[in-house]
Amino acid sequence: MNELAIQVRRLTVAYEHKPVLFDVDLDVPKGRLMAIVGPNGAGKSTLVKAILGLIPRVSGTVSVFGKAFSGVDPRVGYVPQRESVDWDFPVSALDVVLMGSYHRVGWFKRPGNHEREGAIQALREVGMLEFANRQISQLSGGQQQRVFLARALLQRADLYLMDEPFAGVDAATEVAILELMRRMRDEGKTVVAVHHDLQTVADYFDDVALINLRVFGVGPVDVVMTPERLRQTYGGRLGALETIAKSATGAAP
Amino acid sequence: MTYNTGIVLLGACLLGALCGCVGSFAVLRRRALMGDVMAHAALPGLPMAYLLAGGKSLPVLLAGAGVSILVGMVLFGAMRNRTRTQDDAAMALVLASMFGLGIVLLRHVQNVSTGGHAGLESFIFGKTAGMVASDVWLTGGMALVCLAVIALAYKELRLVCFDPGFASSAGIRVGWVDALLTGLLVLAVVVGLPMVGVVMVAALTIIPAVAARFWTESLGPMLGIASAFGATSCALGVLVSASQAGMPSGPLIVLAAAGLFAFSALFAPRRGWVARRIRLERLRLAWRAGRLDP
Numbered sequence: 001m002n003e004l005a006i007q008v009r010r011l012t013v014a015y016e017h018k019p020v021l022f023d024v025d026l027d028v029p030k031g032r033l034m035a036i037v038g039p040n041g042a043g044k045s046t047l048v049k050a051i052l053g054l055i056p057r058v059s060g061t062v063s064v065f066g067k068a069f070s071g072v073d074p075r076v077g078y079v080p081q082r083e084s085v086d087w088d089f090p091v092s093a094l095d096v097v098l099m100g101s102y103h104r105v106g107w108f109k110r111p112g113n114h115e116r117e118g119a120i121q122a123l124r125e126v127g128m129l130e131f132a133n134r135q136i137s138q139l140s141g142g143q144q145q146r147v148f149l150a151r152a153l154l155q156r157a158d159l160y161l162m163d164e165p166f167a168g169v170d171a172a173t174e175v176a177i178l179e180l181m182r183r184m185r186d187e188g189k190t191v192v193a194v195h196h197d198l199q200t201v202a203d204y205f206d207d208v209a210l211i212n213l214r215v216f217g218v219g220p221v222d223v224v225m226t227p228e229r230l231r232q233t234y235g236g237r238l239g240a241l242e243t244i245a246k247s248a249t250g251a252a253p
Numbered sequence: 254m255t256y257n258t259g260i261v262l263l264g265a266c267l268l269g270a271l272c273g274c275v276g277s278f279a280v281l282r283r284r285a286l287m288g289d290v291m292a293h294a295a296l297p298g299l300p301m302a303y304l305l306a307g308g309k310s311l312p313v314l315l316a317g318a319g320v321s322i323l324v325g326m327v328l329f330g331a332m333r334n335r336t337r338t339q340d341d342a343a344m345a346l347v348l349a350s351m352f353g354l355g356i357v358l359l360r361h362v363q364n365v366s367t368g369g370h371a372g373l374e375s376f377i378f379g380k381t382a383g384m385v386a387s388d389v390w391l392t393g394g395m396a397l398v399c400l401a402v403i404a405l406a407y408k409e410l411r412l413v414c415f416d417p418g419f420a421s422s423a424g425i426r427v428g429w430v431d432a433l434l435t436g437l438l439v440l441a442v443v444v445g446l447p448m449v450g451v452v453m454v455a456a457l458t459i460i461p462a463v464a465a466r467f468w469t470e471s472l473g474p475m476l477g478i479a480s481a482f483g484a485t486s487c488a489l490g491v492l493v494s495a496s497q498a499g500m501p502s503g504p505l506i507v508l509a510a511a512g513l514f515a516f517s518a519l520f521a522p523r524r525g526w527v528a529r530r531i532r533l534e535r536l537r538l539a540w541r542a543g544r545l546d547p
Contacts, residue, residue: 054418071422074424078423089281090470090471092470092471095471099415103424107409
């Protein structure tokens with residue numbers, strides 16, 4: 001796997017005066033599922049937003065598919081945190097999914113039948129077809145997350161950055177999202193997801209990046225999730241870290 | 254109805270439609286109070302334009318108001334970005350100080366103007382009686398241009414209001430769309446100044462939009478309903494104001510809008526208070542009768 005989907009070099013991001021990410025290097029190989037893991041306030045979401053150019057960098061470079069990345073590329077899709085939008089906004093699920101086609105439609109034009117069919121297909125793929133015309137506030141948290149994923153599907157990107165796609169969803173949706181991500185990977189796409197559940201990292205993802213202001217390890221889950229690295233990342237506060245690490249790296253308990 | 258009342262009524266309807274439409278986006282983008290800051294910040298521009306241009310032709314006065322709003326916005330931006338003032342505090346500060354400056358300048362102009370009466374104070378609460386056809390054409394023309402721009406950029410405005418982060422990643426220049434929305438709001442406020450006045454015009458951008466939200470779950474219909482509510486409020490205000498000598502039109506327009514809001518909040522199907530109450534009581538009755546199925 002010598003081709004990289006994302007290459008981050010010496011990335012530093014600060015809010016006010018305090019760095020949130022410091023001197024971060026990150027390589028994401030193509031065609032893999034990577035989890036970005038770390039404690040609360042570690043800069044996980046910030047890393048995703050900084051890669052996308054949604055917040056200014058103090059220093060550092062980001063390349064996507066081997067080219068310097070400005071933040072806009074039809075091959076890059078983004079699934080924001082579910083809480084980042086107002087779910088009482090007057091739009092239907094289908095309207096939201098259609099937003100995934102806007103970069104193809106262009107300024108001043110409306111999505112046509114072709115985009116509409118694509119949106120319906122995307123809703124079907126996430127099991128939300130029957131909710132197409134529902135106003136989005138009448139959807140459960142898991143259904144809202146599925147709508148976001150359907151929108152991402154319609155983008156037809158090769159690389160997806162997802163901010164906490166598993167946050168606040170029920171078990172069925174978690175499985176559905178995971179299956180979708182695996183299908184994306186099997187089609188050669190790359191998925192990078194902010195993830196907060198250490199227990200499931202090894203089951204769900206191929207690679208992991210341990211982040212807490214700095215990078216404490218990047219690579220295949222069974223290599224990176226050592227007790228030592230987890231302790232460094234989480235500051236040694238979690239008693240369960242060793243157990244998680246052992247099960248992730250396959251060591252005997 | 255005289256020809257002049259008819260013309261004023263037409264202009265008022267277009268103004269109301271514009272404010273309802275632009276206001277819907279402003280409310281959804283959480284910029285509802287920005288319109289109020291803009292309107293109050295417009296006031297110093299009127300006497301300044303009067304003094305500098307030496308006359309009270311409406312286009313000149315409104316241009317002065319527009320410039321004054323831009324000054325207010327720059328002040329607000331500087332305060333927010335360069336000092337550690339919170340948004341709401343910075344808004345209150347700009348709103349009150351620009352309005353204060355406007356009142357002082359207005360009084361000054363009134364004292365020095367020959368004939369003792371420049372007539373600018375009608376901009377505080379709005380007046381329709383003195384409007385002539387050319388003023389209405391100006392108002393209506395600008396309203397139509399703004400509505401056309403909204404129709405063209407509808408998709409982008411909606412996406413940026415709903416999910417700016419995703420919009421940005423999808424290649425939409427959020428800064429430009431926000432600037433467009435700000436520009437539309439400035440125009441709506443400026444166009445509304447003569448009829449509704451600086452104190453009330455922002456309410457005309459907020460109230461019809463919020464009232465319209467009760468009737469629909471979709472943005473397109475919401476824009477239509479907000480426009481209809483805005484136009485109805487303006488028409489009612491103008492008609493009552495025309496029949497009552499000396500009654501300023503702004504407060505009447507806003508009262509009409511508030512009435513529409515109260516009606517919507519109470520009686521709209523599904524989202525209205527009565528409908529929600531009835532739904533709850535039905536569920537309770539069904540529960541008591543043992544007919545509530547899971």
